[in-house]
Amino acid sequence: MATLLELKGANPFKVRAYQNAARSLMTHDDDLELALEKGQLTKIKGVGPGIAKDIQDFFHTGEMLELKTLRESFPSTLFELLEVPGLGPKKVKKLFDELQIESLGELEYACHENRLVKLDGFGSKTQEKILKGIALLKQRRNTFLYPEAFEQAHVLLQQMSKWKEIKQIEIAGSLRRRKETIHDIDLVCSADQENAEVVMRRFVNLVSPNDVISHGTTKSSISYRGIQVDLRVVKESEYIFALHHFTGSKEHNTLLRGLAKKQGYILNEYGLFKGESLVKCQTEANIYEQLKLDYIPPELREGLSEIEMSKDHQLPNIITLEDIRGIFHVHTNYSDGKNTLEEMVRAASERGYTYIGISDHSQSAFYAHGLKEKDIDAQFIEIDRVQKQFPKIRIFKGIESDILSDGNLDYPKHVLKRFDFVIGSVHSRFKMSQEEMTKRCVRALENPFCTILGHPTGRLLLARDGFQIDVQRILDVAKKEGKIVELNANPHRLDLDWRILYTNRNDCPYISINPDAHDVEGLSHVTMGVSMARKGGLTKDHVFNTKTTKEIETYFARQRA
């Protein structure tokens, strides 16, 4: 509704009202259907009589009259135009009304025909920028996995922190919030006022003029090895406010500024002001404190329900990397891992872990040299040997067993019962219907020998969507069966998605943050997994591998009894 109304040129506050209501509904934890039946929809923040009526209509008829009318007044392909950088609703509407442009293809053609320059408010620069934007969209090169973006950001940070004009510099934006994928790198720095322009000049000179996206006196953007980097420079006294501002998210900031305003403050990237006077804040925590809020860590600043929770002192005490005591889901060269069992155990021990769960692939995973029964015998003997060598770290014997398409695990009972734990994972037949796939995984969860459900949706970030599966059902069954669900920490997977964890944080089964390491370096995936758990609002108590070795042993023993 909001997008369509915006295109229509409706009252911008009406547009925002719909956006607010949508966000509010997305994070609404209670039963919507119940609220609807009781006629209590308007009790939800942002939902008034108008939108309550919309929701009712939608629930009963599957449609909303105004939405239907609006939708019919625009071709569905029009929305892709909004993806083009520099194009917003006003310009898209103009293109549609005056040039009858309905799709990206038509827009590109019109640019080549030089037809945009004649439009009011457009010019040759706009046309050029749009063409560039379309090319970028086509390449899909504007999204990166966290580690790729992080590495680039660090290279820049190293380099720029040596510039004598810069006093402080930090990574802000989605990188600081630890989003799983990153569109651009945001850097914030402080400098003496007379040096600001020098910093900007040095920054844009890092790349060729062609790769300078914008160049101002305090804010510039460049395209650095294919990724957009924004740099903002402020005075030293403004730095903490700027860092907060550019950490975002946009949604979080919007809500926070609204709250500040209600309390008689103005909040922007330069400070927190009461009238003309600046409120002194040394840290980000001080800013929240002034607004009568508990400190909200960057990972939680997504504009979901964190501000409300913080106001009520209900923020979860989210897990930290130090809470992790051990790790499961580790591969060795018995299947498709690179390092030996001993090397993996040594590395885990050196990282201070007190237990490690080895889980190579099972026999039907021939692509990964899955273990036959005799390989299991051999590995068990070796584990016992290595265990003697490293008495301080407990080695659990496990397996990552394929969940076959009928939901069975791919060893017979007498084999499965030999393991301390079994991770059941789907590695084949991804294209089942949601119903079939859900049934398949439920069956696995109900198998008494299955301990952990591995990478529950099978997604590969930026490469492959997860398979169709009713995640809610899976979580419910896992909880009921006392099973553990994996948060696969491989940066390509990060599966389950943190948003699912966030919505289910008050009622979910144990989550195990598993590196799915295929070599020694892969053990460090845990860091990323913890970041996702933090975004999901999980506490130490939610996470299985924060337990002590003793607790783990007891848990496994009870399961196998």
Added chain:
DNA sequence: GCCGTTTTCGGCCCGACTGTTTTCAGTCG
């Protein structure tokens, strides 16, 4: 369209940059 410890009417987050304009609208974050 929603909301209210300034308000049931009059507001609704804030500022930088760009490109098109001669004073500002649109977009972005």
